[in-house]
Amino acid sequence: METGPLHFGVIGGGLLGLTLSLRLAERGRRVTLLEASDRVGGLADAWELGDVAWDRHYHVTLMSDSRLRAILAELQLDDQMRWSRTRTGFLVDGQLTSMSGLADFLRFPPLRFIDKLRLGWTIWQASRRDDWQTLEQIPVADWLIKHSGRRTFNQIWLPLLKAKLGDAWQRTSAAFIWATIQRMYAARRTGLKYEMFGYLPGGYARLLSAFQAHLQTLGVDVCVNRPVRRIERDDDGGYAVTGADGEVSTFDRVVVTLPAPTAARVCPQLSEDEIARLADVEYLGIICASVLMKKPLAGYYVTNITDAAPFTGVIEMTALVDPAELGGRTLVYLPKYLTAEDAAWSKSDDEVRVEFIAALERLFPNFDADDVLAFRVSRVRNVFALSTLNYSRRVPPIETSSPGLFIVTSAQIVNGTLNVNETIRQAESSLDTLCQPLPHPLPAFGHDAPADRELIARPR
Template structure:
């Protein structure tokens, strides 16, 4: 069987790795000059670094299994992290029960309620009832109105902006339940995983393993058109045509996916793809000559600050790896149609710099020795109520055409671990479909086979 995979992010690489072998010819097409998708990186002082901050959790079993199989498990480091919340002009530690009990912005009763609600959410096993309710309805009902307004609502609005009223409670439950399992028993600090050499080491190892299994990986390969001809798929890749594919897996975000495969899908599948909503992301990476804060991660619960997260990477990873410089990410989720997304790099960076004295009064733009700004229009899916009934299918009505992207990760939130798991799931669906096509049961009538 000849298989094309479009997109060499972690989902595409994972699927290619699983499908490769003597029975199948697998060809992977990637528009960018390198593999990795949103996990791609760049070089800072000679050390690879992600464009968009990345870490993993102790429960990310799929990625850990892959790392073991690829021989890079020893490069994984597990490090205690320090989290904080910026609220009403101050950054407060916000890592566990002790910090919650001293949190001054809600009453003692509301703090106790918030803590009990967190325990309840983490123990909740059946998430299906939460599919019917929005996060904006569920959170104040369970955590209390004050806890919602001071803690959860700013985080939701910073991430989803105008889409906030649509976000399902199940999405928020996933964040709360899964994050709790990354803490060592009896300890408040969360253990986070990072890879020496950045996660670029991981996806390069996965790409090399794919090649070793016979996968052909074409970079700078822009797939512009997809057609089914005489029972097989043909791809228009730049100016050339690639023919003879029995199956195609498309791992692109919804809009480019729809542009590529829309005509091959039935009306319901097209409608589902068109209904998918996304938030984009803008992430500034700053190289500073001194430390900015004492925290690894700060959630910014202040609507006036134009970014929602301040991640001081070198408060988790030693600054010596980056030539002694301190590395800070400033993250803003925003629709790609918002005017802010269209602003120049310099304008956005100046806006961000203007807010940093709130986190360290001594800050001066002179601390910034180098900076970068990265943008992606498809960073965070918007998960509405009853999402399972609205998801685009993985196995489509078009014979041999399969879809897999962040919209298929549910009820968990997107992330490297789940992107890898999605690739495995897609490969299994493709192989199962091929097996079904080969099985012939003479005892069944045509109508029975159709069922």
């Protein structure tokens, strides 16, 4: 018999782990959150850049991000969001052109009229279909060439695919581009006339600190500086979670929210098949430079680059965020998405700086390297799971062979892009599975589990 509230250990304090902790606590469960770093937030956390503090990676909220906005409302922050329409630029053959609306699109110099019609058709029909399982079986290049034509593919789509996927674009399915276009059209689906981009004054640091405080008022034990090394079923059917310092915490149920290969490492008792499935998920990583400057760069929130460059896009955050938030400075992010094997991982911060600043000078004639006030590099190896052919058939399941041990990770997002709203949806949609009664008696598990043992949850 289970007595008292079940005690859940949630491993990983990114937005996924935070949301799970919130919703489990609201359902009356006892929750302890274990986060490796010295603060919660993961990919969305903040850091210091020169004398300002802002998000380590660029983050924008869409007005149509209903799940994220529901959490912002619960934290009494949604009414403080600042919304605006931003502009998008395209750097093609050394020319920076606006691509911010239909008029810009019709004028867009690199493409002939017929190419524009085919490009428009590609985007329009992708925004309307919902058979992503069909698209998952088709390589993205084949699908885009079929609908947009080879010229437009080479001039527009291929540089964009390389920008977001590095060399892995060749292994990616058409579901990836479908999900990206779906996000662009999310506003229409949620009844808005057009999309607005938003941010919270104070950035994600403010959201995260309010989130952590709210969890604590609900009784969640938020533990930072607690990297988890091993999760093992113990003799009475609960779980022993061992930290890097050897400290052991015990729980009735454990939910791992880490990237799939890390989950495989910390759950050694899972079956060989389960471990292989987790370890085999292919991730893209990112090298993302934050640059603080004296003057604005180009005024576009996003500039897509189709010319050769060491980074794969330019995000001018202060085209969205009021520069007053950053002491009147301009904040620009220079991301480079890359596969695990890419040689660029071995570059030092200084090498990245020299290469990226030289490229900015080449691509933006108004940019002056003397205007750079601070430059900082973030490197993350496992950012998002690559949408390879038929990925949804290989995605690791939430339930494991060990009753009470669950994996809820962004790698399970099969029909959306990686963003906070989808991450929250992934957490929320897993709740019924996490809270369901376990089989009774529990099956034996692990290499040394006695076969006839009755394993039941007990108060902790």
